[in-house]
Amino acid sequence: MFILPILLGWFIFGYNYFKSLVGKVKDWPVYYWMWGIGIVFMIFHLSEANFWVFDYFRKDYVKDLTVQWKSYGSFVGSWNMLVYGTAFYVLSKIKDNTNIARGRVTFFFFFLGLTNLMFGWAHHAYILPTLPWIRYVAYAVSMTEWIIFIRIIYGWRKSLTPREKKENSMAYMFIRASDFWVFANLVMALLMSIPTLNFFTHGTHVTVAHSMGTTIGINTCILLASVSFILSKLEVKHRPTRKLPFYMFNGSLFVFWITLIAMGLKKAVWELNNPDGHIGELHSESAPYYIRL
């Protein structure tokens, strides 16, 4: 039961967080909301992921799987709240302007993200024998992400001023890179949430490309952006300037990502065509992909 100390850690973190903020800061900017929600939902969904210990869930196998898959989706959503909160924080510090973090549009997107955290998980479970209405809800909710998609495209047209870019160049580069990964992730998520496409991609490396590939890109870039931001506030000689590692990281991740997608499509085709096959055959056929990995 390794989960208990982990949960305890989150509890203490949450207690500390709310104790430091509640009543002390008025008119929370959106990233305080995001961090707060992230912590609370993380605690709930991490617990939920372990509900299988109770016979009530365990005895009903399909329900047990549904609840486990639900929790995976939602605790990733909670984690995203924490990470995107950080991205927002860094961005408003770079721009030296916290107004955007309190605006109407910003909160609209916060609530849209929350909708997907709460209800979007069910596209993980399209292929499980759950009742169709759960799958309908999932389909409808997932498609709201198109709004985020359009928003990102629109947002690319507006950018920072050259001076702001230069002063925080490393942090800014990482934020831009994370934008790319968010975009890639979203495109995949949108396509994979359409049941007919999900039918093929579920249970293949395409899922991995989405859940790990792009997410590694997003989380790492945002965390490195905040580190770079902190470093940029230090004396000049400590400021990170080398760009090679930045390109190496993003470049190799990109190759990894494309390979996973190719591999996944191959697995999908193989599985549907060889119901009695042995997985070893797929592996031998796929050796070139592994080597490229």
Next chain:
Amino acid sequence: MHKRIRQNKLTLMIFITVCAVYTVIVYSGKTASSAPYLSSQAMEGEKLWQDNNCASCHQIYGLGGYLGDDLTNVISNPHKGENYVKAFLNAGSKSMPKFNFTEEEKEQIVQFLSHVDWTGYYPNVDAELGKDGWVSIKYK
């Protein structure tokens, strides 16, 4: 300003309430599978499945490691089935470890996998793919 803060708080409350109701429905509602509850033997089998990390290499309904096969329907597969599974467990192969299960444990694992098989199909080869993006999956 105060109006905006109040609106945000209210919206959050509504979200949390709807989410709570939805969660309770998911927890207490039915599923589309006609399988009964797991038998105690099958539950023992599930425990062996977890304790031996079968899922790190094998999938059920497509979830799990990609080294081994998806085992959702291994029992009802006319070319595989119970005895095939039992034989596999203690024999191992190039890439699957050799286990030392007793007859009883092998039977429990088979009971578990039979139960899983009972709940549905994966891959759901007979599902109907609609033009509107919807998939009607076939239930057992």
